[in-house]
Amino acid sequence: MIDAPEPGGLKPLTSKDIARLVGVSQATVSNALNRPHLVAAKTRAKIERIMMASGYSVNSSARALKSGIGHAIGMVVLDVANPFWGAVIKGVEAVTAPGLIPLIIGSSNEDAATERQILESFASQGVRGILIAPTHANLPTLRRLQDRGIKVVLLDRDDPQGEFPSMSLDHAAGAAIAARHLLERGHRNVAIVNGSLQLSWCASRSSGFRAACASVAQTQVREINMQSMTVEEGLASVAQLLVLDCAPTAVFCANDMLALGVMKGLAQRGIGVPGDMSVVGYDNAMFSELLSPGLTTVGQSAAAIGRAAALLMTRDEGAPETLPQPELIVRGSTRTLPTTP
């Protein structure tokens, strides 16, 4: 016997060990794993049995090194604590079959530098593809990774030159619906609570909202940009909201997490929703229906976004997926302003 047991941990079995155990060559073991049709059924059965019994698992570092490319895909989400992103991940997993194609998740917390670190880490781990909701700042990095043969798919159509496979998420249209809803209800002084305009999602939601407001005379829009789109930041934004020179009667939050934070902050100060302030969110997160009051929000299907992205990743040629359009879900958090004579 050659192998003596290591102190504090057996050395994992290699394909060489399996080969020796079965009495075939290492190449045959590898073939049984990767091109089973090349191996006699009987030999294959024997190899599989021994593999099972010994608990062998292929060393995918070696596999990736040899074959040039790993099989994992990396996904950068803006915020793991936001259930919207959780639902997007589930949509991706629905097509990648969990455990078959490993999905590596990185949470950027909407920070461009963190995002870049995650991308570099993905690259050095040899991922086959990257799924990302892009920050403008890292487009060059993504270009470089794509040149290296990593498939990059954008969870948005924010790609001026059409360099990347991407999908149209019509944030501008969604935000415009929200704006029109508020305008119809008589609001003329409105605020936007948003994340960073570096993010394509935030920028589109802002511009869509503003464009819709611009068509109605006498409408004032102010925007507050927070570092990230979390409940905490939403809560913190209320202090700024209340000292805005336009004295807003309504606030459009770029996602439901911000909206939740805003509602908490308003409640803490005894400001009634929708009596004193109307609130609109975006995403239709799973909790929005049961908030008090129910949150009026723009719904888009997170799972559909995830599925579409995974499909773009998996399929070689893919027409951009058609996704359900965002739609307004009216609940109790918005009210019609009494007309002042």
Add this chain to the structure above:
Amino acid sequence: MIDAPEPGGLKPLTSKDIARLVGVSQATVSNALNRPHLVAAKTRAKIERIMMASGYSVNSSARALKSGIGHAIGMVVLDVANPFWGAVIKGVEAVTAPGLIPLIIGSSNEDAATERQILESFASQGVRGILIAPTHANLPTLRRLQDRGIKVVLLDRDDPQGEFPSMSLDHAAGAAIAARHLLERGHRNVAIVNGSLQLSWCASRSSGFRAACASVAQTQVREINMQSMTVEEGLASVAQLLVLDCAPTAVFCANDMLALGVMKGLAQRGIGVPGDMSVVGYDNAMFSELLSPGLTTVGQSAAAIGRAAALLMTRDEGAPETLPQPELIVRGSTRTLPTTP
């Protein structure tokens, strides 16, 4: 020249290329990266400059293969769409510094077979460690991986023989507090809506709740076990809840997602909370405060759990972390039953 540019993608630079560009050996490049004190400052500076300029990134497959072990850690969560788990992940990231130690997330959806697939995938990717809230079914698999030198830390103390580093999460105590709250308010017929008892978290919450109820005469407890602890399953559980022979006046849900689903289901049927049914959750998720009515729930700090787990993973010798005890947060979803004469 040996290298011709590949069709459709430059070949990534290797440390050999960097060495040639700088005019040193490959070993020196490697040393500059991994043991910089061994390299002259001037040489190192030159190497670093060229690396930057050329966008080199180390091939971590090769690194992992050579050095025997990867540096990523894998984490299995029960449900990515549950913001509680998102918060746990954030707690882990707070100590692993995102991008430095890659964190691979797998979502088991509380299915033991999926969990095993994820674990195998982690193993073959050569993770250095695994963070997991254990299913009884996969304890043997975890044992095998630990024998292979992978550090396994359990997000619970469900480890009869103390084989794994773990942390005490006192689910039984938390559930008992919820039970006592209900008992004090006069409830004697109560239901538990839970996940699978294969999960240590669910099993402890069930037994803690039952034990507390057992101390009060005439108390009937019924339990409904759903496939997973999601809003959808909570919603679905209501049908079963309403035909229970004990006609419960209160329901304890093993997490806030289930509770949210139960509240949705009750609302759909016009059953008032807490008028017709009291509801208690577990986790104090970020949305629970603003539900209508506010959800009475057992709070535990997700971020603290994540941090403690990451610390156990990172530190060589680690006494089990002391975590904040779960505590009851009373809100509007529970009421005192009028005493029937």
Add this chain to the structure above:
DNA sequence: CTGAAAGCGCTTACAG
């Protein structure tokens, strides 16, 4: 259908 051999990119003693 099976095996011997080369090589993926890196790190690590070891010699200088």
Add this chain to the structure above:
DNA sequence: CTGAAAGCGCTTACAG
């Protein structure tokens, strides 16, 4: 402080 050489575990032509 620097370099030549071996080898991690795997896959892949190629020969038989």
